[in-house]
Amino acid sequence: GxxxxxxxxxxxxxxxxxxxxxxxxxxxxxxxxxxxxxxPKQSLMLMATSNEGSKATYEQxxxxxxxxxxxxxxxxxxxxVTSAHPEDSSFYICxxxxxxxxxxKLFFGSGTQLSVL
Amino acid sequence: xxxxxxxQPGMFVQEKEAVTLDCTYDTSDQSYGLFWYKQPSxxxxxxxxYQGSYDEQNATEGRYSLNFQKAxxxxxxxxxxxxxxxxxxxxxxxREGVSSASKIIFGSGTRLSIRP
Numbered sequence: 012g013x014x015x016x017x018x019x020x021x022x023x024x025x026x027x028x029x030x031x032x033x034x035x036x037x038x039x040x041x042x043x044x045x046x047x048x049x050x051p052k053q054s055l056m057l058m059a060t061s062n063e064g065s066k067a068t069y070e071q072x073x074x075x076x077x078x079x080x081x082x083x084x085x086x087x088x089x090x091x092v093t094s095a096h097p098e099d100s101s102f103y104i105c106x107x108x109x110x111x112x113x114x115x116k117l118f119f120g121s122g123t124q125l126s127v128l
Numbered sequence: 129x130x131x132x133x134x135x136q137p138g139m140f141v142q143e144k145e146a147v148t149l150d151c152t153y154d155t156s157d158q159s160y161g162l163f164w165y166k167q168p169s170x171x172x173x174x175x176x177x178y179q180g181s182y183d184e185q186n187a188t189e190g191r192y193s194l195n196f197q198k199a200x201x202x203x204x205x206x207x208x209x210x211x212x213x214x215x216x217x218x219x220x221x222x223r224e225g226v227s228s229a230s231k232i233i234f235g236s237g238t239r240l241s242i243r244p
Binding site: 043104116 | 163165171172173175232235236
């Protein structure tokens with residue numbers, strides 16, 4: 012089955028630093044990837060849709076200058092949390108759609124737990 | 129307005145019993161897809177089952193089946209013969225439209241706990 016690799020799986024950083032999270036589709040091309048954020052015991056909240064070769068589409072209320080998304084190739088999307096603050100601490104998870112699958116399911120990365128001190 | 133509603137924050141079920149997790153949705157699109165995902169404590173999202181809006185038969189995947197009632201806009205997940213390993217969070221999700229960029233939004237989830 013299709014695999015999405017997300018790295019790192021966890022990161023601890025100091026307030027004010029930037030953190031980059033990578034999401035790779037390992038055995039399929041993904042023109043579209045999605046970034047979600049999940050607080051403890053809550054649902055996944057869609058942050059943005061990452062489109063290969065073009066600007067990401069952000070959901071309402073998500074700061075695009077805070078959460079920089081780059082989708083430079085058909086297999087890689089990155090999310091950079093800039094000038095991280097403790098309130099940015101959360102579980103971030105990416106997903107990609109494998110076209111050609113009859114059920115069009117999303118494949119998810121394993122997630123990144125970000126802790127900002 | 130809520131697009132995906134899961135009204136059961138938590139459920140306890142005895143092992144080997146069947147369990148139904150409720151999900152209702154709201155959309156004006158004619159073409160949409162409904163999904164169920166399982167999230168164990170490790171955080172990974174595990175795809176369980178998919179139902180397309182035009183599928184006439186209810187989807188089934190092993191012990192999972194989706195009770196799709198289009199007129200009622202409900203897509204309940206039925207797990208037969210529950211197992212201890214089924215304990216996890218379960219999310220219902222919906223994709224509106226058929227574009228490759230159509231986003232998928234999630235319900236608030238149901239925490240299922242299986243008792244031995």
